[in-house]
Amino acid sequence: MIIDCHGHYTTAPPALQEFRNAQLARLADPSLPVPQLADISDDALHASVEDNQLRILRERGGDLMVFSPKASGMEHHVPDPATARAWAAASNDLVARVVGLFPESFAGACQLPQTPGGNLSDAVAELRRCVDTLGFVGCNLNPDPSGGFWNSKPLTDDFWFPLYEAMVELDVPAMIHVSASCNENFHALGAHYLNADTTAFMQLVEGDLFARFPTLRFVIPHGGGAVPYHWGRYRGLAERMGRPSPTELLRNVFFDSCVYHQQGIDLLTRVVPTDNVLFASEMLGAVRGADPDTGIAWDDTKQYVDAAGLTGAQLHKIYEANARRVYPRLDARLKAAGR
Amino acid sequence: MIIDCHGHYTTAPPALQEFRNAQLARLADPSLPVPQLADISDDALHASVEDNQLRILRERGGDLMVFSPKASGMEHHVPDPATARAWAAASNDLVARVVGLFPESFAGACQLPQTPGGNLSDAVAELRRCVDTLGFVGCNLNPDPSGGFWNSKPLTDDFWFPLYEAMVELDVPAMIHVSASCNENFHALGAHYLNADTTAFMQLVEGDLFARFPTLRFVIPHGGGAVPYHWGRYRGLAERMGRPSPTELLRNVFFDSCVYHQQGIDLLTRVVPTDNVLFASEMLGAVRGADPDTGIAWDDTKQYVDAAGLTGAQLHKIYEANARRVYPRLDARLKAAGR
Numbered sequence: 001m002i003i004d005c006h007g008h009y010t011t012a013p014p015a016l017q018e019f020r021n022a023q024l025a026r027l028a029d030p031s032l033p034v035p036q037l038a039d040i041s042d043d044a045l046h047a048s049v050e051d052n053q054l055r056i057l058r059e060r061g062g063d064l065m066v067f068s069p070k071a072s073g074m075e076h077h078v079p080d081p082a083t084a085r086a087w088a089a090a091s092n093d094l095v096a097r098v099v100g101l102f103p104e105s106f107a108g109a110c111q112l113p114q115t116p117g118g119n120l121s122d123a124v125a126e127l128r129r130c131v132d133t134l135g136f137v138g139c140n141l142n143p144d145p146s147g148g149f150w151n152s153k154p155l156t157d158d159f160w161f162p163l164y165e166a167m168v169e170l171d172v173p174a175m176i177h178v179s180a181s182c183n184e185n186f187h188a189l190g191a192h193y194l195n196a197d198t199t200a201f202m203q204l205v206e207g208d209l210f211a212r213f214p215t216l217r218f219v220i221p222h223g224g225g226a227v228p229y230h231w232g233r234y235r236g237l238a239e240r241m242g243r244p245s246p247t248e249l250l251r252n253v254f255f256d257s258c259v260y261h262q263q264g265i266d267l268l269t270r271v272v273p274t275d276n277v278l279f280a281s282e283m284l285g286a287v288r289g290a291d292p293d294t295g296i297a298w299d300d301t302k303q304y305v306d307a308a309g310l311t312g313a314q315l316h317k318i319y320e321a322n323a324r325r326v327y328p329r330l331d332a333r334l335k336a337a338g339r
Numbered sequence: 340m341i342i343d344c345h346g347h348y349t350t351a352p353p354a355l356q357e358f359r360n361a362q363l364a365r366l367a368d369p370s371l372p373v374p375q376l377a378d379i380s381d382d383a384l385h386a387s388v389e390d391n392q393l394r395i396l397r398e399r400g401g402d403l404m405v406f407s408p409k410a411s412g413m414e415h416h417v418p419d420p421a422t423a424r425a426w427a428a429a430s431n432d433l434v435a436r437v438v439g440l441f442p443e444s445f446a447g448a449c450q451l452p453q454t455p456g457g458n459l460s461d462a463v464a465e466l467r468r469c470v471d472t473l474g475f476v477g478c479n480l481n482p483d484p485s486g487g488f489w490n491s492k493p494l495t496d497d498f499w500f501p502l503y504e505a506m507v508e509l510d511v512p513a514m515i516h517v518s519a520s521c522n523e524n525f526h527a528l529g530a531h532y533l534n535a536d537t538t539a540f541m542q543l544v545e546g547d548l549f550a551r552f553p554t555l556r557f558v559i560p561h562g563g564g565a566v567p568y569h570w571g572r573y574r575g576l577a578e579r580m581g582r583p584s585p586t587e588l589l590r591n592v593f594f595d596s597c598v599y600h601q602q603g604i605d606l607l608t609r610v611v612p613t614d615n616v617l618f619a620s621e622m623l624g625a626v627r628g629a630d631p632d633t634g635i636a637w638d639d640t641k642q643y644v645d646a647a648g649l650t651g652a653q654l655h656k657i658y659e660a661n662a663r664r665v666y667p668r669l670d671a672r673l674k675a676a677g678r
Contacts, residue, residue: 143524150487150524185482185489190541190576194565195534202529222572226533226565232600233561236626236637237529261571267606287575298575 001339002302003323003330004057006175006221006256006280007065007106009095011052013044019090020073023083037090045097054105056283060302064334066327067095068109068140071285072188074179076114077147081122084113088126096134104337107330108136109175112163116146120159124166131170137329139167141174141218143200148183148192155200156207164213173217173326175256176200189286197225201246201253205238210252217252217326219278223259228271247273254326256280257301257318260287265304274314278322279305340678341641342662342669343396345514345560345595345619346404346445348434350391352383358429359412362422376429384436393444395622399641403673405666406434407448407479410624411527413518415453416486420461423452427465435473443676446669447475448514451502455485459498463505470509476668478506480513480557482539487522487531494539495546503552512556512665514595515539528625536564540585540592544577549591556591556665558617562598567610586612593665595619596640596657599626604643613653617661618644 015038022035057065069091078084088111099106110130112123130136141163144150153159155176167174178196179188186192197220210216220227227234234246254276259265269277280301287298296303305318324331354377361374396404408430417423427450438445449469451462469475480502483489492498494515506513517535518527525531536559549555559566566573573585593615598604608616619640626637635642644657663670 148489150489150522152524154524183489185491185493185538185542187541187545187576190544190573191534191538194537194569195530198533198537198565199524199530202526203524205529206526223568226537226568229562229565229568229603229606230533230598230600232598232603232630232637233626234529235630236599236628237526239628239631240626259569259571260575261569261610263606263610264568264571267568267602271600271602287572287579289575289578291571291574292578298571 001064002062002319003279004062004065004281004283005219005278005323005327006258006282007053007067008070008282008285009067009098010070010284011048012070012094013040013048015040016090016094020087023087024078027078027080027083040094042097042101045094046101049098049102052284054102057105060300062302064104065106066109066138066330067098067106069095069111071140071177072180074111074140074142076142076145076179077116077182079115079117081113081115081118084115085122085126088113092126092130092134096136099135107327107333108134109138109140110136112139112141114142114145116151118145120163124162127163127166127170131172131329135333136172137327137333138172139174140177142178143176143196144178146182147179148181148186154203154207156203156209164216168213168215171328173219175219175221177221193222193286194225197222198227201225201227204249204253205234205243205246210249217254219254219256219326221256221258221280221282223257223264223268224255224272228255228268231271250276254278254322257305258282259301259304260298262304262307265301265308269305269308269310274310274317275322277318278326279319340403341401341658342618343401343404343620343622344558344617344662344666345597345621346392346406347409347621347624348406348437349409349623350387351409351433352379352387354379355429355433359426362426363417366417366419366422379433381436381440384433385440388437388441391623393441396444399639401641403443404445405448405477405669406437406445408434408450410479410516411519413450413479413481415481415484415518416455416521418454418456420452420454420457423454424461424465427452431465431469431473431475435475438474446666446672447473448477448479449475451478451480453481453484455490457484459502463501466502466505466509470511470668474672475511476666476672477511478513479516481517482515482535483517485521486518487520487525493542493546495542495548503555507552507554510667512558514558514560516560532561532625533564536561537566540564540566543588543592544573544582544585545580549588556593558593558595558665560595560597560619560621562596562603562607563594563611567594567607570610589615593617593661596644597621598640598643599637601643601646604640604647608644608647608649613649613656614661616657617665618658
């Protein structure tokens with residue numbers, strides 16, 4: 001079975017964005033009414049994924065996708081907590097309905113109602129709701145709610161511990177995933193996302209987070225940003241700093257396979273132990289279209305993984321076993337369905 | 340001949356840091372006298388590199404190093420322009436003296452007196468002084484003088500054009516190199532440096548800088564940050580954005596080989612055309628010591644390049660010809676010496 005651990009609902013019906021627009025309009029003009037998400041029919045939800053994520057997942061031989069709200073749309077930089085709560089709830093509820101329509105093909109991961117400088121109580125509450133009530137199996141954690149100004153605390157700071165305590169209790173991992181960039185220096189998809197992946201890993205090298213939370217698990221997306229390419233740098237830096245080898249982090253840290261060319265996947269799978277690579281494509285996400293030289297869709301990462309010279313046992317880990325281990329609630333759901 | 344295009348004077352005599360400390364003390368207490376750099380003898384300069392950069396360069400078979408002040412010590416985040424001017428001048432003068440002592444082994448690249456939010460007139464003046472008077476062959480350009488807060492304009496903005504005009508006139512390239520991080524989220528060596536490399540490249544993808552400056556040349560250090568590892572992502576993003584292929588940037592953009600393990604160098608040299616890779620080690624820089632598994636020094640990048648399966652013609656480009664092309668003033672100096 002093939003599990004894609006990184007999919008976003010980038011094709012939601014327009015009513016979702018209209019709701020967001022109304023939220024932002026009300027922040028600009030508080031005399032406007034509190035907006036409500038318009039009714040969206042099951043047919044509209046069905047159509048929104050049937051010819052998109054679901055079709056492509058099936059065409060490529062995939063079985064199930066961990067599905068979360070659109071990453072760039074989380075927009076944690078908007079500072080109003082009530083707006084963030086309502087936006088996360090609406091986005092997560094819609095993901096939950098898609099999962100409910102196609103329970104064999106999707107599992108939910110939630111957007112958290114983070115805000116710049118805000119505390120994490122709303123995020124913890126939404127995580128609990130999404131896991132306990134909606135059956136979600138993971139969450140997306142934004143290490144920079146400001147959207148490119150990086151004025152939060154590092155991920156190893158106790159600021160984040162209330163969320164980690166809930167994640168550990170619920171036994172769900174977080175994918176470390178920033179959202180839109182408000183900093184003109186950082187293109188969201190071409191710089192901010194990759195920088196965040198790199199930054200998060202180095203914060204973990206510097207800290208002792210997993211001594212405090214030995215079962216906490218993070219998935220670093222986009223192939224780990226710059227990290228596998230610079231694995232020697234991280235090993236050498238850790239040694240120079242008197243820190244444990246970065247290999248020690250691999251009990252708790254995993255990289256997805258959203259790297260969009262063969263040489264990149266080759267490097268990822270040769271440098272990072274097989275137990276720490278999770279198959280993912282982020283299809284219909286940052287990079288769409290196909291390589292004109294090969295005809296292969298950029299985000300068809302399965303083609304690269306298949307061609308990376310891995311053994312059957314390695315492929316089984318990357319495609320399925322690692323995801324079941326990192327997302328135990330997904331594993332439990334699959335087992336309950338006899339899969 | 341083997342040219343290492345990325346070396347910093349990380350081993351300067353203590354008087355240089357004492358001068359810096361006195362500068363910072365005077366910023367805190369303006370009643371203090373304007374500090375002067377203490378006399379440093381030629382013997383002290385000789386000793387500072389003889390058993391360090393020079394010994395290691397020779398041991399590894401290298402011939403010449405492009406040498407610039409310590410990158411993390413540039414500290415462009417200190418906002419006072421007079422302090423920045425004096426600091427850059429002192430640092431560059433010391434590099435020039437080392438070059439004068441060992442003209443066969445070093446060529447100078449300068450630190451620019453940038454400040455957060457400051458204009459570039461001081462940087463242009465110092466560049467001209469270093470090239471015209473000190474014989475330097477390049478400069479280091481910091482795209483984020485704030486030190487991790489990224490509140491400058493992108494490199495494609497006309498804010499930077501006065502410097503580019505001088506670079507073009509003088510026919511010197513810039514290495515895009517940030518300095519110390521003042522943002523607790525970014526470890527300087529493990530996140531900020533690599534993020535800056537990635538960020539700079541994506542800014543160039545988004546803009547049309549080289550249509551305006553067709554002979555401007557940038558070296559992106561540390562193997563280009565995350566860029567070669569994500570080359571498919573950049574190709575796909577550029578296509579989606581209606582931008583030229585990132586390959587088009589390679590007339591003006593070059594990557595150094597400061598990637599500290601074999602697999603990383605293998606990827607770099609397979610993904611990036613040979614004409615665009617410049618040998619570099621940043622020895623005695625970010626990452627010191629040796630891989631305990633192999634005994635190879637992390638920054639002994641020549642060992643990785645030699646083992647990357649390249650032809651003699653390719654190695655000649657990476658070790659020498661590309662550097663002569665990107666740094667024409669270095670080439671002229673070498674030719675004048677019959678090399």
